[in-house]
Amino acid sequence: MRKEPARRAPGALEAEVLGVLWRAEEPLSPADVQARLEDDLAYTTVVTILTRLHDKGMATREKHGRSFRYHAVDDEAGLAARKMTKVLDGEPDRGSVLARFVTQLSDADEALLRDLLRGRK
Known part of the structure; x- marks a missing residue:
């Protein structure tokens, strides 16, 4: 077979x-x-x-x-970012999606995101 x-x-x-x-x-x-x-x-x-x-x-x-x-066009990180942006673009309430996303981050990822938003890496 x-x-x-x-x-x-x-x-x-x-x-x-x-x-x-x-x-x-x-x-x-x-x-x-x-x-x-x-x-x-x-x-x-x-x-x-x-x-x-x-x-x-x-x-x-x-x-x-x-x-x-x-x-x-992009490396792996750039491709992942494009996918995330595409998901956000398809949602009528971006704020809710982002808020839910942030609440699901680990403490380390949340700290990293805060540093990135402040212009630090």
Whole structure:
């Protein structure tokens, strides 16, 4: 009996491709990304993922011959901050969301946030 490969969690392929882009020192072609991935993904799958990352504003691309080269827009911390901002932008009562968020922080994270708001790090 043939086993089906385990399904990936939503966003897992995008995360893998972003990881490759984050580690690169220069923009990469889809073939470069495909070669650096641990999984054996089809070229067309890599192109689709890179296109989606570009459409979401998570990667830039520049024309290179007949193809594109891609580069991540943000590092991991920047991406997390973008996601948090997107959630806030979708809420009608930002104050309540922020208040709830702050009440759920650990003491150490709350102190860090206070320092950051005061311009200290």
